[in-house]
Amino acid sequence: MSLWLNAQLKKLLVNYGSHISVLVAVILFMHMLFNPSKQTGSKAGTDLHQQVSNRRRGSLEFLREAPILCFSGRSIMITIPYLTALTTYFSYGLLFVFGQLRDFFRKIIDWWSQSSLQGYAPICLGLEDFYVRRLYLRIQDCFNRPISSPPDAWIDVVERVSKDNNKTLQRTKNVSRCLNIGSYNYLGFAAADEYCTPRVIESLKRFSPSTCSARIDGGTTTLHTELEQCVASFVGKPACVVFGMGYATNSAVLPALIGKGGLIISDSLNHNSIVNGARGTGATVRVFQHNIPSHLEKVLREQIADGQPRTHRPWKKIIVLVEGIYSMEGELCQLPEIVAVCKKYKAYVYLDEAHSIGAIGKTGRGVCELLGVDTAVVDVMMGTFTKSFGSCGGYIAGSEELIQYLKYTCPAHLYATSISPPAAQQIISSIKVILGEDGSNRGAQKLARIRENSNFFRSELQKMGFEVLGDNDSPVMPIMLYNPSKIPAFSRECLKRNVAVVTVAFPATPLLLARARICISAAHTREDLVKALEVRVLSCSY
Secondary structure, eight states, rough: OHHHHHHHHHHHHHHHHHHHHHHHHHHHHHHTTTTTOOOOOTTTOOOOOOOOOOOGTTTTTGHHHOOEEEEEEEEEEEEEHEEEEHHHHHHHHHHHHHHHHHHHHHHHHHHHOOOOTTTOOSSSSSSHHHHHHGGGGGGGGGSOOOOOOOSSSSEEEEHHHHSSSSSOOEEEEEEEEEEESOOOOSSTTTSSOOTHHHHHHHHHHHHOOOSSSSTTTTOHHHHHHHHHHHHHHHTTTSSSESSHHHHHHHHHHHHHHHOOEEEEEETTTTTTHHHHHHTTTOOOEEEEEETTTHHHHHHHHHHHHSTTTOOOOOOOOOEEESSBBBBOOBBOOHHHHHHHHHHHHTTTTEEEOTTTTTTTTTTSOHHHHHOOOOOGGGGGEEEESSSTTSOOOOOEEEEEEHHHHHHTTTTHHTTTTOOOOHHHHHHHHHHHHHTTSSSHHHHHHHHHHHHHHHHHHHHHHHHHTBOOOOOOTTSEEEEEESSSTTTHHHHHHHHHTTTOOEEEEETTTTTOOOOEEEOOOOOOOOHHHHHHHHHOOOOOOO
């Protein structure tokens, strides 16, 4: 019997040694929380976590003093209370331990029942598979919720049920009418529009749902040409090229812009599409602390001094990657300072305006307009049409030389099917509404409303004591939840009260920084926002 136990223990150590080491590291970190170093820090230009609820103060006030924490190699200047960090790590640790125990007994049952893969290796293996099976599946009803209506201010959410402890979910015929504060429908163009919709329908009749061809073959219509001219004029660049998918715009364009011998310096909180695009370039990739121009300058200076790895030759080119609004933080890019640093060291600026174009600025022209940055000093401007314009796809705007080069080198332009003609017409029409070329002032009203709604909602959340990330004017406002147990509780309680929210956790965020991400729309009325605020209070009280 002892030999059998020793054998099983050896198997456990071999198969789960790395997992056990992670658990030990978690325990050591908990110990360190009670013996912290006296670190302090701040990030210029932001005022995160300034509102703290009075009801949370009390005898545990000393536990609120927290160090600056770094997660996954990302320097995130967010202060986290000791008690919050401790309970969050404890919750993850508990889930981890119980998950490992379940896997251990599962292996014994499989061995006893002679269950095997007949010589095949498991197709899903590793910590990611464990995380999905033992943590994500417990709360998967909070994600991928199907809807049966346009993603307007109010949406119809299809109800789902599970008969196998949340392993699978079946749709029902029941729907809940919910207030939508999770979609990227910033200007309200996702719903039927009196100017856009008739023109989209007409384009569908004239062309087709798809071009069934790549742009370089037979996939370029008059709408595509008009769209590129329209977008270039809107963002203030000489030329533009459009793609059928926003994610692919970053991931496919970056490898065409830079390769081996080049240097990419990326913000530590850039979107996954930028991260994957940078990895696929073959260039050397370095990261600077999120939205901190001084650290960007330090990295640039060090890398220019060192040169390429091994040879120390000068870099062929240097590109700095930033976002206009960071989608998980709601923060505005410190663009004027970053541009100044890049020009000082002769580095190109690549600006991703997926969440900022159309949503901020007096005329909706994004972070450059809002912060007073001349678009001529931004070398590559990227954006998507899925947020403010109620369509799909993405664009790259820049010099004539750059755009011509991308049209004949970028795989997303050479091989992918071009953007759908009705989708292209939707973008053209929505830009005309924003600019007032539809003969009305609805565009200006939408821009004023989203700015007013965003600032009102952020201000009220802070007054209530919620920890809200981001800057004023940003329609993206994450509410920090921290503990994994709060993710399903918050999401489910909001749904019960007919409010649809998006919750985000690891691996989309660092382990400790789970959150609910609120996206405000110009389609929301003041009554809608007040209802959402009331539900927030009730959900958190629960």
